[in-house]
Amino acid sequence: MSDTYWLVLLGRTTPSNLLDRVGLGMKMLATDWAKSAPQDSAADLFRPVGLISVRPAATGWCQVRDQELRLRRVASEAWLKAESLRQVGAWAEDEDAAFWLDPGILPVLSPAAPRTLAPPADSPESSVLGSLGPKLSEEVLVKLQQDGFVIVDNALPDTLCAMLRGEMDELLEKGQMWQSQSYSQDEGAAHHDIFETSLDFRQVRDTAPTFDRMETDQGLLQALRRIPALSELSMQHVRLQINLGNGGCYTMHTDSGVLAEDSTQVLLATALFYLNDGWEEDHGGELRLYPFPLPPKRIAPRNGRVVLFHPRMVHEVLPNFRKRYCFTLWCAGAPVNSPTEDVDSMTTFAAAAAACEAGAALPNAAASAVPLPLRCLFLPELRPLLVRYVFRDCELQSAVRSHVGPEREQMLEGIHWYHQQMRDNNPDWFRSMLELLPAAAADAAEEIPVGPKQLAWLMAQHCHWWETPGVKGRTSSAAAETMFDQHAYNGDILCFGASSLLPFTGGAMMRTVVSLIGEHVQDLMSPQAVAEATSLVLQQISEEAVTDGSCHSYACSDGWVPKANHGDVPGSSDTECCQRTCKLFTCGSGFVANVAYANNVGASSQQCCDKTCAGMQCPVGQHVAPKMLNVAGTTPEDCCAETCESVVCEPNYAKIAARKEEVHPPGQSQSFCCEATCGLHTCDAARSLAQDPKSLQLTEPSDAKCCKSTCGAFSCPAGAKVPASKERKVGSSPAECCDTLCGGYSCGKGYQADPLKAARFGNTDEVCCRRTCAIYQCNVGWAPKKNVENFVDVGDEICCQKKCVQYQEKCTGDFAPNPDANETIGDTADVCCSGTCALHSCGSGVLIPEPQVTVGAIDELCCEDALCADYRGKSLVDGCNALDKEKCAASKVELLNTRTNKTDVLACAWGDLDICQVGRPKTARLEGPSFGHLGPRQAQPASCV
Ligand SMILES: O=C(O)CCC(=O)C(=O)O
Ligand SMILES: [Fe+2]
Incomplete structure (x- = not known):
């Protein structure tokens, strides 16, 4: 070309x-x-x-x-x-x-031509996203503009990714994220395992300062502004998201809409940033984009990767099985006043196209030159509708797997109803053509003649996701308006002018398209041209039909649709000309019909039916819920319910073994899975029955199963008896029921049986026996007595004899205490005390004065000279000693009697020893004066004191 x-x-x-x-x-x-x-x-x-x-x-x-x-x-x-x-x-x-x-006016088979971009601006300094700018090259931006999306790898450095993950972890930990909801916060169903937050929620700005800086960061905005349609981008909204795994996913949706209820600030671009280090295929969580008419695109959420796309592009997140980090920058322009008309909920493509054109805020008014409903192919606003129709099964599955909660069923019904409306409200030929486009677009675009492939390609090339504003003299999209500008339109070989009809007739499907749109072509062409075109087409069709005997003129029966090359196939029956649709197919076991597939070509369970939950492998402790056995489902969340295995029965109830694998009805886990045990049974006490502790876990309780005889009914052997405490106890043997009586007990050594205790329970010496002196321990001051070993009523008096230590205090009068005898056995003064001199009879001399004071029993200690009494108490007794014989007789000595304090005058006299002595000289030796001492003195030499 x-x-x-x-x-x-x-x-x-x-x-x-x-x-x-x-x-x-x-x-x-x-x-x-x-x-x-x-x-x-x-x-x-x-x-x-x-x-x-x-x-x-x-x-x-x-x-x-x-x-x-x-x-x-x-x-x-x-x-x-x-x-x-x-x-x-x-x-x-x-x-x-x-x-x-503008390349839009070029013949449509020309290669796509990118728009010119504004020159790159300098990257902003100290931008968090500074590394992103250089990655958004001219080539990348052009691709984004054309395909509606682009993937940029390594857009953020690893260190930044790690830091951002850290801030997100902290937000989650501190309860600064909310559970994600689809659609709107109030009426949506919860997305399970997904948490989100934004900068204005709680203290997010303080906890996540790097994200806070991102709000005003120019790194992304500045690059995107180079695209003319995005030149007015002025702000971005930061949204953070953690997906905990467990299959958590986002349902199919678009991000388009307004940012806040009170503003009409329209989102113009979405940027998803992924922070998932070491992502692997089985972690899941891929983003799936629907860049219709191009086929869906799966994108792995790799670390540092950014995916930019038009907010109107339908997307979803596939089930994720590892903690997944993602944040979004939603880029918006300055607020606009006129609100966008809501075409999203419309189900008739033609009406939606008309509404788009009527809405002042919508740019593609020029598309009105194209026959309805074909026009909606060229109105990007309507892409979500087309996607929802073509990928209606995906939408249902996506909604099933991403939601939890009671609202889910309602939501699914709503979606299903919506799809049905789309089917009912739009012509068959157009719907089948829509379905052909993604596959056609996936093929190489070179081939001619023109068919769906080219139509898809045409859309993709000339109906850009973003339109160029501000082209001189125009208020709406350059591409669309150019495309459908009447002059250009009429010169366009593909847009259904008279001369453009012929190429379509090469394919039977497109021939159908052409004949169906024939009536609309009238709006655009002179009556003459329409007549010519129509007759040309009809002529060719009838010629083909007549000449080749093809299926062309055969109308398929209900449940059959024409084969793809219908016009070229010879034949005149359903089997020759048509293909069976799922409407005729009966699903096999393990599959269930889905009306959404009724018009699909197919004749197998795989093509026409949804798998039921019957074949699902549920996780441990779960089983396919009986009500789900014949219902479509692909995930454990859809299909499985808790079995009795994981139910914990209340006390005194046990799991019903046969139901372990069974799913219990909702709210009836106890009544369905558990049965009463003997723990709940009351035994008949009147029959001396009591609960058998071993039976507590047994089910189907009865006296026979749960009860045993009690000891109350048992007779013990002699010497033993059932104690009151065991009367109600289960038992039927001496070991279980009987306690020994003292009468049956043999006392140990040193003990004697106590007849008074014979009827008492006991089996110890202490309880049943009396102690004998044989094992009695005498107290201090007592010593064991002999021959009393068998005496009972033990005590010191009976088993022991006194020691002298007890007697000491009685050693008085003529006796004095004798500690030496403390340990001696005795209880008399003779044995225990020391005798004093008072008890002594002197052999010579006389007893000393105060003889009880002195311990002793010999003369030397207890006796003195009889004269000692005279001399006692006198002093200076030696006043005669120095005198000679002559002077002696004439001399006298004065003696002071210290007791009487009288002075005695005594004569000196010559004594036997030839010395002069006082009075009658004696040989007794007189010691110096020492009188008046008290207390016993023992072993003192006898002297006059
Ligand atoms: O987590 C993702 O990859 C996409 C999230 C998304 O689509 C959204 O938050 O709107
Ligand atoms: Fe989104």
Whole structure:
């Protein structure tokens, strides 16, 4: 295919001879276009007056030199309708004075041409998202603009990703996130395992300072503003999200809408940032985009990856099995005043297209040139509707697996109803064509003749997700308006003008399309052209039908649809010409019919039915719920319910073994899974029965199963008896029931049986026996007595004899205490005390004065000279000693009697020892004066004291 294209110039003057210079085919084409061009009036006829060959420049735009235009103008004078030229392109203001043609007006099979982008701005300093700007290259932005989405890897450095994960973890931990809901907070169903938050929730800004900075960060906005349609981007809204796994996922949805209830700030771009280190396939959680008419696209949530897309693009998150981090920047323009009309809930494509065009805020008014309902293919606002129809099964499955809670059923009913409405309210041919587009778009786009592939390709190329605002003189989309501008439209070989019908007839499906839209074509073409076109098509169709005996004229029966190449297949029966639809199929076991597939071609359970829960492998402790056995379901959440296995029975109830694997009815886990045990049974006490502790876990309680005889009914052997405490106890043996009586007990050594205790319970010496002296321990002051070993009533008096230590205090009078005898056995003064001199009889001399004071029993201690009494108490007794014999007799000595304090005068006399002595001289030795001491003195030499 050549890169050179022809611009047809229409004018009101005679055709220029310039046209002669081009080939005949091209001239005919131009003439055809001119015929179908709308005429201001009959007199004011537009004709093709010139052709300019154009070649797209590197930017994708086509440049037509001013010089060349001028040349044509000179040559053909008034041939150019300036306004229409302005409408298809823009006059550049630069000195080149070149005219730039929007690629939208080029023949539709031309390669896609990107728009020019604004030049890149300097990356903002200290931007958190600073690393992102350089990644959003021209190529990336162009791709985004065309496909409606783009994936950018390594957009954020690993260190930043780790830090952001940390802040998100902290938010979750501190209760700063809410459970995600689909649709709206009030009426939506909960998304299980997903938590979200935004900067204005609680203390999120303080806890997550890096995210806080992101709100005003220019890194992303500045790059996106290079796309003309996004040049007004002014702010971004930060949304954080953690998915805990367990299959948590987001249902299919779009992000389009307004940011806050009181504002009409419209979202213009969504940026999803992923922070999942080490993502692997079995972690799940991929994003699935529906860039219709392109087929759905799965995108792994890899660390540092950013996915940019149009908020109107339907998307979902597939079941996720690991903690998954994601944050979103929703980019919006300045607030606008007129609210967007809600076309999202409409079910008739044609009506929705009409509503779009009526809504002042919607840009694609020019699409009205295309027959309804085909117009909605070219109105990006309606893409979500088309996606919801084509991927209706996906939408239902997505809603099932992503929600929990009682609202889910209601929601599913709503979605199902919506799909049915779409089916009922739109023509079959259009719906089947819609369904062909994604597969067709996935194929290479080169092939001709024209069919759904090209239509899909046409949509993808020329109906861009974002429209270019602000092109001179225009209020709506450049691409769409150009595409459907009447001039361009009528010159477009694919847009159903008379000459464009033929290529479609190559395929039977498209022939159907053409014949069905025939009536609409009338709106666009002169009656004559329509008549020609229609007869041409019909002629060709009938020729084919007649000449080749093909299925073309065969109408399929109910439940059958034409084969893809219907017109080319020979035959005249359902089996030859048609394919069975699921409407005729009866689902096999393990499958259940789904009305949504009724019109699908198919004749197998896989094609026509949903799997029921019957084959589901439920997790441990769960089983397929009986009510789900014949119901569609693909996840354990849909299909499984708790079995008795995981139920904990209340006390005195036991699990019913046979029901372990069974699912219990909701709210009846106890009554269904558990049965009473003997723990609940009351035994018949009147029959001396009591609960058998071993039976507590037994089920089906009865006296026979749960009770045993009590000891009250048992007779113990001699010497034992049932104690009162065991009377109600279960038992029937001496060991269980009987306690020994003392009468049956043999006392140990040192003990004697106590007859008084014979009837008492006991089996110890202490309880049953009396102690004998044999084991009696005498107290201090007592010593064991002999021959009393068998005495009972033990005590010191009986078993022991006194020691002298007890007697000491009685050693008085003529006796004195004798500690030496303390340990001696005895209880008399003779044995225990010391005798004093009072008890002594002197052999010579006389007893000393106060003899009880002195312990002793010999003369030396107890006796003194009889004269001692005279001398006692006298002093200076030696006053005679120095005198000689003569003086002696004449001398006297005065003695002081200290007791009486009287002085005695005593004569000296010559004594036997030839010394002068006082009085009657004696041999007794007189010690110095020492009188008056008290207390016993023992072993003192006898002296006069
Ligand atoms: O988690 C994702 O990948 C997408 C989340 C999303 O679509 C949303 O929050 O609107
Ligand atoms: Fe979303």
